[in-house]
Each structure stands twice: as C-alpha cells, then as structure tokens.
Amino acid sequence: MSLYKVFFLCVASFLLLTDLNAQSLQAISDIQKARVELGRYLFYNADLSINGTMSCATCHEQKRGFADGNTMHPGALGDPAKRNVPGLANVGSFKNLTWANNQLNNLAQHALIPIRGTEPVEMGMNGYEDEIAKRLEPSSCYQELFRSAFPKREGAINLDTITLALETFQKTLISNNSLYDQTQKKKISLPTQEARSGEKLFFTKAKCASCHPAPLFSDDSFHYVAQKDSINVNSVEDNGLFDVTNDSRDKNFFRTPSLRNVTLSAPYWHNGSAKTLQEAIVKHSVILDNDLTAQEIEDLIAFLETLTDNSFVRNAHFSKPSKRCQ
Amino acid sequence: MRFILYIFLIASTLMAQQVDKTVPLDAWKTLSYVNAAKNADELPNALLTLNHASYVGLHNTPKVNYISVPTNEGGTVSYGGMFQIHIQASGTYRVALANTSWIDMIQNAKVAKSIAHQGGPKGSGIKKMVDYKLEAGEYTLQLSAGADSTTALMIVKLD
Numbered sequence: 001m002s003l004y005k006v007f008f009l010c011v012a013s014f015l016l017l018t019d020l021n022a023q024s025l026q027a028i029s030d031i032q033k034a035r036v037e038l039g040r041y042l043f044y045n046a047d048l049s050i051n052g053t054m055s056c057a058t059c060h061e062q063k064r065g066f067a068d069g070n071t072m073h074p075g076a077l078g079d080p081a082k083r084n085v086p087g088l089a090n091v092g093s094f095k096n097l098t099w100a101n102n103q104l105n106n107l108a109q110h111a112l113i114p115i116r117g118t119e120p121v122e123m124g125m126n127g128y129e130d131e132i133a134k135r136l137e138p139s140s141c142y143q144e145l146f147r148s149a150f151p152k153r154e155g156a157i158n159l160d161t162i163t164l165a166l167e168t169f170q171k172t173l174i175s176n177n178s179l180y181d182q183t184q185k186k187k188i189s190l191p192t193q194e195a196r197s198g199e200k201l202f203f204t205k206a207k208c209a210s211c212h213p214a215p216l217f218s219d220d221s222f223h224y225v226a227q228k229d230s231i232n233v234n235s236v237e238d239n240g241l242f243d244v245t246n247d248s249r250d251k252n253f254f255r256t257p258s259l260r261n262v263t264l265s266a267p268y269w270h271n272g273s274a275k276t277l278q279e280a281i282v283k284h285s286v287i288l289d290n291d292l293t294a295q296e297i298e299d300l301i302a303f304l305e306t307l308t309d310n311s312f313v314r315n316a317h318f319s320k321p322s323k324r325c326q
Numbered sequence: 327m328r329f330i331l332y333i334f335l336i337a338s339t340l341m342a343q344q345v346d347k348t349v350p351l352d353a354w355k356t357l358s359y360v361n362a363a364k365n366a367d368e369l370p371n372a373l374l375t376l377n378h379a380s381y382v383g384l385h386n387t388p389k390v391n392y393i394s395v396p397t398n399e400g401g402t403v404s405y406g407g408m409f410q411i412h413i414q415a416s417g418t419y420r421v422a423l424a425n426t427s428w429i430d431m432i433q434n435a436k437v438a439k440s441i442a443h444q445g446g447p448k449g450s451g452i453k454k455m456v457d458y459k460l461e462a463g464e465y466t467l468q469l470s471a472g473a474d475s476t477t478a479l480m481i482v483k484l485d
Contacts, residue, residue, distance in 0.1 A: 045401060051473040052387065052401030053426070058471070076473075078426075135402050322395070326388070 032168065034148035039169025041145060042162055044320040047135040048115055049076040050124035056114065056166070057320065059085045059122075063313055065261030066173065071272030079121040082236040084272035089260040089312060092171035094220050099270045100240040100254050102222070107167035112159075119243075120236045133157045141325035175260050175312035176215065183306075184214075190306055198303025201296055208259075208284075208300070217259035217307060225252050225270065238271065260307050277301050354422065354452065354480055357381040362407020362469065365391040369466060374411040379480040382407070384427075384472055392468055394435060398428035400471030409467045411481055416461045418484040422446060423454045427472035431458050433465050457484065 046055040054076040060066040068085030083099050097110040104110050116126040136142045136157050147155030190196050202208045211219050222241050241250035254270045267275045274280035281297050360380040363372035384405035421429050431438040438458045446452025
C-alpha cells in the first residue's frame with residue numbers, strides 16, 4: 001500500500017470516528033434534552049400524587065425559588081408535614097438532600113421521598129406506585145416524551161424512568177445570576193452601603209459564611225440546631241438527622257439550607273418557625289454567639305436580598321409547560 | 327351521598343365556633359347547589375352569589391377546559407371547574423372553601439393576586455380561605471386540583 005493510500009485511510013478513519021463521536025454526543029445531548037423536558041412535565045404533574053391534587057410544583061413554587069410560602073405543607077391526603085419546604089436552587093450540586101438525610105445519593109432517589117414516603121405522607125403513592133404509570137400511559141403526549149427520553153428502554157413508563165427524568169430536570173435548576181453573582185463576575189462592589197456592610201458582616205463578624213459559604217451559600221453539612229421549637233402541634237416529631245441514622249449524636253442536626261433566593265422563601269428554619277429573615281437571623285445568635293445590632297441585622301438582610309436571582313425565578317425553561325400533555 | 331354531605335356540612339357549620347367575628351361567614355350555613363362549568367360556554371350557568379354559600383359539583387379534571395391554565399392543575403384523577411361571579415364594588419373579598427382545591431380568581435385573562443390565605447375557623451367545615459383585593463366587574467373563579475367531586479364554596483365581602 002502506498003504511503004499516499006495509508007495517509008488517506010488514516011484521514012478518512014479519523015474523520016469517520018470524529019463524525020461518529022459527534023453523532024454519538026449529539027444523540028446523548030438529544031436524550032438529555034428530552035429527559036429534561038419530560039422531567040419538567042412530570043414536575044408539574046399532579047398525577048404523581050394519590051388523589052391528583054399535588055405535584056412537585058405544588059410545594060416547590062418557582063416564584064419562591066422553588067420553596068413554599070407555608071410554615072409546613074400538609075400532604076395530598078391532609079397528613080401533617082414534618083418540615084418547611086426547602087428551595088431547589090442548585091439542588092444538583094448538593095450531596096446531602098433534604099433537610100436531614102445523609103443516605104440519599106442522588107436526586108432520582110430523592111424524588112421517592114415525597115412520592116412514596118410515609119414519614120410523613122406527602123404525595124401518598126406508597127403501595128400505589130404502579131398507578132402513576134397507569135395514569136400516564138394512555139397519554140400519547142407522555143408516550144412520545146418517554147420514547148424520546150428513554151429510547152434504549154423503549155420509552156418504558158415506570159418509577160425508575162420517572163425519577164430519572166425528574167432528576168435530570170432538577171439538575172438544570174441552576175441559580176447563579178443574582179446581583180451578588182453579577183458584581184462578583186464584574187469584580188465590582190455591591191451598589192448600596194447597607195448591602196456592602198451586610199456582605200462584610202456575613203463573611204466576618206456575623207460568621208454566617210462558616211455554614212453558608214459562597215457559591216452555594218450552604219456548606220452542605222449538618223449542624224446542631226440549639227432550640228427545638230414545637231410551633232406546630234400538628235407536625236410530625238422531628239429529631240433531625242437522628243431520624244435517619246438512629247445515632248444519638250445526630251439529634252437535632254440539620255443540613256444548612258442555601259441562602260440563594262432566601263428573601264422569596266419565608267418562612268424559615270427547618271420547621272418554618274421563623275416568619276421573617278430578621279427572626280431567622282436572631283435565632284442564629286443562640287448558636288453563633290454573635291449578638292448583632294438592629295442595624296447589623298438590617299445590613300445582613302440587605303446583603304441577602306442581593307442573592308435573589310430574578311432570572312432564575314422567571315426562567316421560562318423551569319416554568320410549567322404551557323402545553324397540556326394529554 | 328350528596329344528601330349525607332349536605333347534612334354533614336350544615337351540621338358542622340351549625341356547631342361551628344366563629345373565631346373571627348369580623349368575617350361574615352354566617353351565610354356558610356345555607357347552601358344552594360351550583361354545577362361548575364367545564365368550559366367558557368357553560369360559565370353563565372355556573373353563577374355564584376356574593377355572601378351565599380354554594381354546594382358545588384365539580385368535574386374530572388381532563389373534562390375541564392379552563393379559560394386560564396390553572397396555577398396548580400390537578401392530575402387526571404382530580405376534580406375542578408369554573409364559576410362566574412359579579413363583584414359590584416371594589417374591596418377585599420374572601421373565598422371560603424370546604425376542601426383544599428387550588429383557587430384562581432380571573433378577570434380579563436389575568437389571575438388576581440391573593441393577599442392572604444389561611445384555614446377556616448375550627449369546626450366550621452371550611453378548609454381554606456383566600457383573600458383578594460378586587461375591582462368591580464365580572465370574575466371567573468377556577469377551582470383545580472381538588473380531591474372531591476363536590477365541595478362547598480362561598481365568596482364574602484370583607485371591606
């Protein structure tokens with residue numbers, strides 16, 4: 001074989017492999033996109049609850065940073081809740097999911113907590129998991145969405161594919177365009193004196209950043225919460241991480257919540273016992289021993305306001321799909 | 327079944343303790359039946375009367391063509407429907423409901439923003455109360471994501 005032919009074959013093989021690789025990557029990308037789209041539809045679909053009254057979005061409202069405006073949100077059948085609804089901004093970056101659980105490895109597993117969990121009962125599908133597929137299967141729209149999202153599984157509609165799609169959608173819920181982020185990127189200061197003072201306090205004297213470090217504004221770790229409030233007599237008993245590990249050292253340990261979009265998600269604390277940001281900050285003083293003046297608390301709130309990401313809470317890609325899937 | 331529900335609602339409301347005396351919820355004790363509209367054409371037959379409680383019939387969600395996509399749309403096994411109400415004077419209005427369906431109050435394709443929400447007085451049979459500041463005019467009240475095919479509903483003027 002001439003050197004010319006060898007060279008030609010090498011180039012042709014390289015181009016073919018490159019093209020195959022590109023096609024393969026494109027196919028993966030298309031599947032990921034389809035899973036995000038399916039996950040988005042499912043996130044807003046109340047057929048994931050026993051009586052069709054509750055979707056993920058019922059408690060995770062986009063306008064509130066995918067948190068909830070209630071102290072605690074009762075389940076689909078009226079069962080009392082255990083904790084305040086946490087926001088979902090950047091949830092894909094957390095290794096510890098929910099308020100107090102170190103044994104959930106991924107968001108697909110995490111989706112099963114509200115869908116079929118029993119302590120507390122949220123969407124109430126425990127024992128009725130197959131019912132979800134029965135509700136979705138008659139829909140040609142859902143059949144098409146599942147086929148596009150899971151071609152190798154021939155569009156199977158089951159709890160596995162449902163939770164995988166929910167996971168893929170939730171991983172797109174990235175919030176990184178708040179005023180704080182913008183000023184960080186441009187390497188400029190926050191626009192108001194109060195916010196600048198609050199920023200300084202946040203990262204120094206007030207010790208907020210010791211548990212709420214940027215960029216997640218959470219250290220994704222568990223911390224002891226000093227006072228155990230029992231503000232809601234109807235709520236389920238809550239011992240924090242202990243309820244999962246059964247290790248007495250974990251009693252009243254809770255994961256640090258992210259502070260992104262925090263001004264949109266009142267009330268606060270794992271049990272929703274702090275109605276305002278001011279109350280939430282004051283509650284920390286017991287733990288941190290960082291007595292703050294009224295002005296310092298106001299400054300901290302001014303800084304926390306700069307963590308609101310309006311492009312996140314208005315992002316149409318995260319909103320309820322405008323077209324009904326029937 | 328409907329008769330039993332009537333009895334239950336009337337009995338529970340008669341025994342109710344009125345916690346908030348400023349709220350005119352007395353009308354909750356008298357119910358008249360209204361069937362919800364499934365589409366815009368049926369709305370004129372689904373009229374609610376201000377300060378009067380209605381025992382309302384709802385429809386399986388897939389059968390309802392809402393005039394505005396509900397904020398929280400129920401699944402295929404849930405119930406919902408639409409009603410029309412004439413608001414004569416601007417003011418604060420309260421929608422009281424015997425279940426926890428999602429409520430959207432709509433005028434000219436715009437969803438009114440609620441100003442407060444809470445549960446009903448203990449023992450009243452009211453599960454949910456949502457307040458709105460409304461201008462005078464015609465409104466469509468949409469119920470969605472309800473667990474029951476019937477419920478009781480009332481709109482009262484607060485101020």
